[in-house]
Amino acid sequence: MEQVVVIVGAGPSGLATSACLSVHSIPHVILEREDVYASLWKKRAYNRLKLHLAKEFCALPFKPHSPDSPTYIPKGMFVDYLDDYVETFNIRPRYHRSVESAFYNEADGKWRIEANNMETGAVEVYVAEFLVIASGENSAKYIPDLPGLDTFKGATIHSKEYKSGAKYKNNDVLVVGCGNSGMEIAYDLSTFGVPTSIVIRSPFHVVTKEIVRLGMVLSKHVPVGIVDFMVVWLSKIVFGDLSKYGIHKPKQGPFYLKATAGRAPVIDVGTIGKIRSKEIKVVPAISRIDGKKVLFENGVEREIDVIIFATGYKSVINNWLKVNRFPNSHFASNDYDYILNEDGMPKNGFPHHWKGEKNLYCCGLSRRGLFGVSMDATAIVDDIKKVISEKKNK
Numbered sequence: 001m002e003q004v005v006v007i008v009g010a011g012p013s014g015l016a017t018s019a020c021l022s023v024h025s026i027p028h029v030i031l032e033r034e035d036v037y038a039s040l041w042k043k044r045a046y047n048r049l050k051l052h053l054a055k056e057f058c059a060l061p062f063k064p065h066s067p068d069s070p071t072y073i074p075k076g077m078f079v080d081y082l083d084d085y086v087e088t089f090n091i092r093p094r095y096h097r098s099v100e101s102a103f104y105n106e107a108d109g110k111w112r113i114e115a116n117n118m119e120t121g122a123v124e125v126y127v128a129e130f131l132v133i134a135s136g137e138n139s140a141k142y143i144p145d146l147p148g149l150d151t152f153k154g155a156t157i158h159s160k161e162y163k164s165g166a167k168y169k170n171n172d173v174l175v176v177g178c179g180n181s182g183m184e185i186a187y188d189l190s191t192f193g194v195p196t197s198i199v200i201r202s203p204f205h206v207v208t209k210e211i212v213r214l215g216m217v218l219s220k221h222v223p224v225g226i227v228d229f230m231v232v233w234l235s236k237i238v239f240g241d242l243s244k245y246g247i248h249k250p251k252q253g254p255f256y257l258k259a260t261a262g263r264a265p266v267i268d269v270g271t272i273g274k275i276r277s278k279e280i281k282v283v284p285a286i287s288r289i290d291g292k293k294v295l296f297e298n299g300v301e302r303e304i305d306v307i308i309f310a311t312g313y314k315s316v317i318n319n320w321l322k323v324n325r326f327p328n329s330h331f332a333s334n335d336y337d338y339i340l341n342e343d344g345m346p347k348n349g350f351p352h353h354w355k356g357e358k359n360l361y362c363c364g365l366s367r368r369g370l371f372g373v374s375m376d377a378t379a380i381v382d383d384i385k386k387v388i389s390e391k392k393n394k
């Protein structure tokens with residue numbers, strides 16, 4: 001099937017890219033492995049989730065949030081916004097299409113994309129001039145290989161499967177990971193009266209969503225060092241010194257870490273209060289698991305019924321994005337050099353991350369949330385438009 005642009009993934013990145021292409025009347029197709037668009041928001045996010053960033057930083061191109069919607073939009077309302085977006089731009093992804101391979105064919109100068117049609121079992125081949133990777137930073141779960149995990153007698157889940165604490169009443173639950181998912185899940189469990197512990201092993205910043213909003217506004221006008229000084233100072237006034245609870249601040253500031261390493265500060269939803277009141281217990285790193293017993297690095301041993309891994313995500317894009325060094329043979333090797341590094345993340349730093357070689361682009365891989373998605377989609381489509389018009393004028 002010959003296409004101008006193929007987009008892999010119908011999350012906010014795929015939808016935003018599609019809307020921008022439609023505005024410029026550039027034909028395209030979106031391939032999505034699930035049976036819905038925005039599968040993260042519709043299927044994989046827990047019930048209590050609200051956007052952490054104020055609505056002005058969470059809009060997709062051409063559609064600001066309604067003045068009537070709350071500043072911090074709940075999950076359901078964000079899904080309504082996306083439904084409206086899809087209708088406005090008449091976006092019709094092809095569902096149940098899991099992209100298993102894509103490579104640039106030097107022979108005809110086009111991308112060759114193979115998708116498994118999960119309904120029919122057939123492999124569909126798409127040929128495209130432009131390829132946009134929009135498969136998300138959070139598509140594959142990362143679970144650490146802890147010593148003895150295979151002997152664990154309780155249940156384990158990843159944060160992407162978690163919905164609410166209602167299911168875990170009367171269980172001793174251990175949350176591993178203290179990013180935003182882990183901290184928010186621990187809070188949710190605790191509101192259902194579930195005995196909850198959380199593993200905290202590295203330093204992180206704790207902020208409020210209002211402080212982050214102020215930081216985002218300041219970032220437009222002043223250098224990151226000054227933003228971080230303000231943010232850390234305000235957070236200290238709100239939270240005080242948390243080191244007696246095992247929470248230590250990194251040396252570098254929160255906005256600097258977000259910009260350089262993609263590490264988001266923890267935006268507190270009430271977890272800190274519950275840690276202070278000991279409703280949520282903080283434990284150090286796990287050294288070993290044996291049956292139902294979990295041994296921690298401070299020598300303490302606990303019986304645990306359920307482990308929730310809120311240990312983040314890994315990129316699996318290099319499993320399907322291939323570089324074909326030998327176009328006339330079927331041999332394709334991963335050299336990662338068109339756009340991504342060997343970890344499957346952009347090889348170029350922000351703001352040069354979204355454009356690769358051979359008309360290859362990535363949207364939503366800058367670790368800047370929906371704000372980054374919107375920036376990428378706009379830049380990518382401007383570039384595609386430019387390449388098309390340069391070709392026409394040749």
Ligand SMILES: Cc1cc2nc3c(=O)[nH]c(=O)nc-3n(C[C@H](O)[C@H](O)[C@H](O)COP(=O)(O)OP(=O)(O)OC[C@H]3O[C@@H](n4cnc5c(N)ncnc54)[C@H](O)[C@@H]3O)c2cc1C
Nearest residue numbers: 009011012013033039040051052098099135136364369370
């Ligand atoms: C719990 C949680 C809360 C978050 N909250 C916020 C927030 O408040 N504000 C914010 O700005 N950001 C937030 N984020 C970041 C979030 O990742 C982005 O907001 C947004 O969802 C990214 O959109 P995306 O389209 O790039 O990726 P995704 O939403 O992950 O969409 C990618 C799509 O690609 C599909 N796909 C993947 N691989 C393939 C393949 N091989 N073939 C076909 N289809 C494929 C997937 O099924 C999925 O539908 C949150 C993330 C998580 C996990």
Ligand SMILES: NC(=O)C1=CN([C@@H]2O[C@H](COP(=O)(O)OP(=O)(O)OC[C@H]3O[C@@H](n4cnc5c(N)ncnc54)[C@H](OP(=O)(O)O)[C@@H]3O)[C@@H](O)[C@H]2O)C=CC1
Nearest residue numbers: 050051052144177178179180181182201202264310311312
């Ligand atoms: N409401 C919202 O807007 C929300 C937004 N998000 C966003 O989604 C993205 C993903 O967040 P999240 O799912 O929290 O993932 P993150 O990658 O941010 O966090 C993973 C956590 O797991 C820890 N970890 C990893 N391996 C181990 C291990 N072996 N033992 C103990 N701890 C371990 C990490 O700690 P270490 O540093 O020590 O490796 C880190 O604290 C982020 O950008 C986040 O901000 C998430 C939830 C809610």
Ligand SMILES: O=C(O)C(=O)Cc1c[nH]c2ccccc12
Nearest residue numbers: 052053212258264265367368369
């Ligand atoms: O929730 C996330 O991970 C995000 O990426 C949102 C986000 C973008 N820029 C930020 C700066 C500080 C805190 C959160 C974010």
